[in-house]
Structures are given as structure tokens and as C-alpha cells.
Amino acid sequence: MANIVSDVICTFCGTLCDDLEIELSDDGRKIKEVYHACAIGAEKFLHSQAEDRITRPRMQDDDGNWTEVSYEEAAKYTAKILCDAKKPLMYGWSSTSCEAQSVGHEIAEAVGGMVDNTATVCHGSSLIAVQDVGIPSCTLGEAMNRADRVVFWGCNPAHAHPRHMSRYSVYPRGFFTGKGSKSRKVVVVDPRKTDTASLADAHLQLEQGRDYELLSAFRVAFRGEKLPDFVAGIPKDQIYEAADLLKSGRFVIIYFGMGVTQSLGKNHNIDIAIGLTRDLNDYTKAAIMPMRGHYNVTGSGEVLGWQFGFPFCVDLSRGVARYNPGETSSNDLLIRDEVDAVFVLGSDPGAHFPISSVKKIAQLPSVAIDPHLTPTTAVCKLHVPVAFVGVEVGGCCYRMDNVPIESRKVVDPPEGMLTDQEFLTMVLGEVRKNKGV
Amino acid sequence: MTKITLNLLTGRTIQQGATMEGGKEKKAYTKACAIIEMTPEDMKRLNVWKNTNVRVSNEFGSVTVKAVVADQGLHPGDAYMPMGPWSNMVVDPNTYSTGMPTFKGTPIEIEVAINEPIYDSQELVRRACGLKV
Ligand code: SF4
Numbered sequence: 157m158a159n160i161v162s163d164v165i166c167t168f169c170g171t172l173c174d175d176l177e178i179e180l181s182d183d184g185r186k187i188k189e190v191y192h193a194c195a196i197g198a199e200k201f202l203h204s205q206a207e208d209r210i211t212r213p214r215m216q217d218d219d220g221n222w223t224e225v226s227y228e229e230a231a232k233y234t235a236k237i238l239c240d241a242k243k244p245l246m247y248g249w250s251s252t253s254c255e256a257q258s259v260g261h262e263i264a265e266a267v268g269g270m271v272d273n274t275a276t277v278c279h280g281s282s283l284i285a286v287q288d289v290g291i292p293s294c295t296l297g298e299a300m301n302r303a304d305r306v307v308f309w310g311c312n313p314a315h316a317h318p319r320h321m322s323r324y325s326v327y328p329r330g331f332f333t334g335k336g337s338k339s340r341k342v343v344v345v346d347p348r349k350t351d352t353a354s355l356a357d358a359h360l361q362l363e364q365g366r367d368y369e370l371l372s373a374f375r376v377a378f379r380g381e382k383l384p385d386f387v388a389g390i391p392k393d394q395i396y397e398a399a400d401l402l403k404s405g406r407f408v409i410i411y412f413g414m415g416v417t418q419s420l421g422k423n424h425n426i427d428i429a430i431g432l433t434r435d436l437n438d439y440t441k442a443a444i445m446p447m448r449g450h451y452n453v454t455g456s457g458e459v460l461g462w463q464f465g466f467p468f469c470v471d472l473s474r475g476v477a478r479y480n481p482g483e484t485s486s487n488d489l490l491i492r493d494e495v496d497a498v499f500v501l502g503s504d505p506g507a508h509f510p511i512s513s514v515k516k517i518a519q520l521p522s523v524a525i526d527p528h529l530t531p532t533t534a535v536c537k538l539h540v541p542v543a544f545v546g547v548e549v550g551g552c553c554y555r556m557d558n559v560p561i562e563s564r565k566v567v568d569p570p571e572g573m574l575t576d577q578e579f580l581t582m583v584l585g586e587v588r589k590n591k592g593v
Numbered sequence: 594m595t596k597i598t599l600n601l602l603t604g605r606t607i608q609q610g611a612t613m614e615g616g617k618e619k620k621a622y623t624k625a626c627a628i629i630e631m632t633p634e635d636m637k638r639l640n641v642w643k644n645t646n647v648r649v650s651n652e653f654g655s656v657t658v659k660a661v662v663a664d665q666g667l668h669p670g671d672a673y674m675p676m677g678p679w680s681n682m683v684v685d686p687n688t689y690s691t692g693m694p695t696f697k698g699t700p701i702e703i704e705v706a707i708n709e710p711i712y713d714s715q716e717l718v719r720r721a722c723g724l725k726v
Binding site: 168169194195196199200203206218219220276277280281284312314315316318347348349350351353361363364365389414415417418419420422423449468469481482483484485486487488491504506507508509510511512513514515518519528529530531534535 | 602612617653667693695715719
């Protein structure tokens with residue numbers, strides 16, 4: 157009989173699908189097949205089995221030659237660069253469990269680090285907006301059972317959250333949405349005719365970067381006031397029509413993504429999107445939700461939130477927690493040469509930060525803790541490979557709607573490999589020794 | 594040589610996501626991400642066949658990638674690159690006090706660069722950082 161593990165959690169994107177089935181070899185040591193996951197999720201599980209995987213920490217010299225070191229040496233080096241630094245940047249945290257994050261924060265507190273997660277290049281603008289104006293939101297379960305009007309604004313789940321539409325937003329049959337996709341009208345707002353847009357009942361292909369104007373126009377249209385002939389390149393009739401479509405729904409859910417958070421306007425684009433959601437509640441019920449990317453970026457915000465009071469960009473260098481995005485955010489710190497060591501865990505700034513920031517990382521004492529080979533590990537002095545969370549070790553993760561889900565271990569990591577939580581605990585021990593506490 | 598100016602958007606594609614999980618050092622990742630998508634009109638303006646190497650540059654940097662026709666329709670004048678080290682050679686790092694670099698809406702210039710190599714992710718970043726390759 158096939159050796160199948162069911163109800164496995166996919167730890168790739170913020171959809172955190174919890175219905176995967178994984179077929180193991182008879183001895184339970186190898187993953188043979190992944191069922192129900194999307195292409196990205198399946199690749200994640202299968203790649204963890206790669207023969208050429210790096211399984212021991214390595215340090216590189218000035219000529220780019222790598223030497224294998226032990227986890228103990230790696231922990232000592234990591235603790236030393238963090239303790240020697242005046243203001244180390246401790247970045248990433250979004251591809252690991254809440255338990256590991258918590259140990260990382262203890263280290264950060266001891267060394268006076270700057271703790272920032274991937275929201276800084278993702279939904280950081282949304283977090284700022286939520287602090288400014290609040291957010292009327294809901295869970296994906298509520299959206300699935302109730303929402304009959306679905307808006308995707310500046311997001312493309314067909315590519316970024318491939319099973320979001322089939323599990324929660326468009327296709328599933330819910331309690332009040334018994335006919336599945338037939339019970340819902342979908343509106344997509346995106347400057348590209350994305351694969352998500354091609355499934356929509358209405359696509360507003362606005363000019364890139366003019367979301368704020370179009371969002372304002374919707375608020376005008378809800379009130380039945382006059383609009384100019386075109387807003388953001390969209391004819392006014394199309395805006396009135398889409399506004400009526402939303403008002404006529406019983407429950408509107410607006411999902412938004414990088415199209416609004418990364419274009420100019422940034423947090424202000426989200427302010428007004430939340431304002432629009434508030435307005436809609438005068439006519440019907442409406443909620444709004446950010447499409448969070450990494451599987452546990454939401455959890456990183458939660459853990460930082462309950463430990464220090466802020467969801468990202470936390471400055472612990474003064475002995476109290478401070479927060480000021482624009483100043484205490486990773487890219488600003490790197491560009492202004494304000495940090496003197498870089499620690500990266502569960503993220504790849506080498507690939508996903510502007511190159512000017514990556515150049516700064518390459519010049520500093522640096523460590524990258526990541527199961528994969530990445531552009532970050534290519535420029536850091538020390539690379540510490542660890543077990544995959546959600547594949548080789550379990551742990552708590554938060555879905556994009558702030559629902560915590562316990563991820564599961566499916567197979568053992570390669571012989572002798574540590575989990576990130578175990579490695580961080582070693583580093584914490586070394587830090588305490590260095591500091592004499 | 595023809596040079597055209599476009600507005601660059603960057604973001605996720607499913608190929609980018611899947612090949613990234615398959616290993617960023619692998620060829621498939623370079624193939625999925627070291628590209629720039631344009632409209633057929635802009636390809637014509639640039640006088641370029643699809644799958645030709647082009648140099649994308651602006652005040653922030655420069656990178657060589659393959660020109661392809663966008664399979665998810667763009668406005669003429671817009672170009673799209675999958676998120677990753679190639680697009681990040683030219684995105685606008687300014688955060689305007691929000692912490693968020695301007696990943697969407699960066700003006701770029703494109704010109705044909707048939708003889709320039711396309712580096713894999715590791716080599717690209719190491720070269721840009723002045724490290725030995
Ligand atoms: S949608 Fe996201 S969580 Fe679900 S299987 Fe795909 S990558 Fe994994």
C-alpha cells in the first residue's frame with residue numbers, strides 16, 4: 157500500500173494550503189509524489205529531496221572559495237559578528253516558524269539588533285496604512301462562505317497564490333455561495349491583462365501607478381457624484397458600472413497586492429483602499445485583505461507585535477523597541493550605511509532587494525541561514541543550511557488572514573542537519589556567553 | 594542602435610515561483626526570470642526579434658536579459674520583468690520614507706545587446722558586488 161501522509165500544510169505562500177497529500181517511499185525517508193499542491197508548492201517539497209543539497213555550514217574566503225565548518229563554529233561566528241556590531245541588521249523571518257522567530261528575537265534583544273521582515277518589500281505599506289486608519293477584515297473562511305463580490309486589486313493570484321481562487325475566493329461552494337463561482341462576480345483592477353483578469357467579470361486595466369485616483373473615483377461613484385470622462389485611463393461608465401456591481405453585492409471582499417503597495421503612493425494607496433471598503437459598508441458588508449506572500453510573514457508580524465509592539469522595522473539598538481519605517485527599514489538602513497553586520501534568515505534579499513542594498517550586504521560581516529543556495533548565500537561570508545520548515549520540521553505559521561496553522565513534519569532532514577530553531581538556540585547560548593549573561 | 598524608453602513593472606510569475614523553489618542556481622530560474630516582457634508594438638519599435646538579448650539600463654544600473662512578448666497583456670509603453678536579481682539591477686531603491694523601494698514604475702531604456710552574456714543569479718549578483726566569480 158502506498159505510504160501517504162495526509163493533511164500536510166504547504167509552506168510556500170500565504171494561502172498556507174492545508175490539504176496536501178504526500179506519498180513517501182516505503183521506508184518513509186523520501187518524498188515520491190505531492191498531491192493537490194500547485195506547481196510552486198509541489199516543487200518546494202520535491203526540491204527538498206535534491207541530491208546536490210548543501211547539508212553543512214560553509215564559509216567563504218576573499219577569493220570565493222568555500223570551506224565546510226561545523227554548526228558549532230558557525231554559531232560562534234554568528235554570535236561574534238552580532239556581538240561585535242554596534243547595530244546589526246537581522247532580516248528575513250518570513251520563511252520560518254513562529255517558534256524560531258521567537259528565539260531570533262531573544263538574540264536581537266541581547267545584541268541590540270534591527271529586526272525587520274520581508275513585509276519591508278511586500279506589505280509593509282499595508283501595515284503602515286492599517287496603523288493609520290484601521291482595517292475592516294475577515295478570515296478566508298468567511299470570505300469563502302459569504303463573499304459574492306470579489307475584487308483583486310493589483311494582485312495576480314493565478315501566478316502568486318495559485319490555489320487561492322480554488323480554495324477560498326472564486327470557485328469553492330460556501331454556505332451562502334452554494335453555486336461556487338456562479339454565485340460570485342469578480343472584478344480585477346490591474347495594469348496588465350493578467351491570467352487572473354482573464355477570468356474576471358470585469359477588468360479595469362488602469363494606467364500603472366494611478367491606483368489612488370481610481371480608488372478615489374470609486375468612492376465618488378458610490379455616492380453617485382460626477383466623474384471626469386476618464387480616470388487613470390478608465391472610461392467613467394466602466395467605473396460607475398463596477399461601483400454598482402459592488403454595491404449590489406451581499407458581501408464584498410477586496411484582496412490587494414503588490415500592485416498597490418509597491419507603486420508610488422505606497423501606504424496612501426492602501427489608506428484609500430481601506431477608506432473605500434469603509435464606504436461600501438454604508439451599502440452592504442465589505443472587507444479587505446492583503447495577499448501576504450511568504451507563508452509566515454504574517455506570523456513574523458504577529459510575533460514581533462506581541463513581543464515588541466510593532467510588526468516590522470523594529471529597532472532594538474537603544475534598549476527599548478522603536479519603530480520608524482523609512483528610518484529603521486532594511487533598505488534605508490543599508491543605503492545609508494547605518495548597519496555594521498547583516499544576519500539573514502528565511503529570506504533572500506540578494507535576489508529581492510535592489511542591487512544597491514545587496515552591494516552593502518556583501519561588504520559587511522554577514523551570515524545567511526537558508527536551506528537553499530541563493531544570491532544572498534552567494535554574497536554572505538557564512539552560509540548555514542537548515543532543515544525545511546513544513547517539510548522536515550513542524551512549527552506554527554500564520555495564514556494571510558491571521559489564522560495560525562501548525563505546519564507538519566513529513567520526512568527527516570538529511571543526517572546531522574539542524575533546524576533553524578536549533579541553530580538559533582546555539583547562537584543564543586554563544587551570545588549569552590559573550591555578553592556574560 | 595535603436596533605444597526605447599519604457600516603464601518597468603516587476604512582480605511574481607508562476608514560473609518564477611516554481612523555478613525559485615527548484616533552486617536559484619539552476620538554469621531554469623535564469624530562463625524564467627532573466628527576461629523582459631514587452632508588447633509586440635514595442636518589440637517592433639525596438640526592432641528586435643523575440644528571445645534576443647537586450648540591455649536594460651537606467652540611473653540605478655544595467656542588466657542583460659532576453660526580450661520576450663508579454664503573455665499577460667501590457668499597455669504599450671509598459672514592460673514587465675519577473676521579480677528577482679535581474680530586475681533588481683534596475684529598480685528604483687528609493688523608499689520615500691516608507692521602507693518600500695519602488696519596485697513598480699521605474700523608467701528604463703532598452704537596446705539590443707546580442708553579444709552580451711546573460712549571467713545566472715549567483716554570478717550576476719557576485720559580479721555586481723565586486724566579488725570574485
Ligand atoms: S497556493 Fe500557495 S500554499 Fe497553496 S499549494 Fe500553492 S504555493 Fe502552496
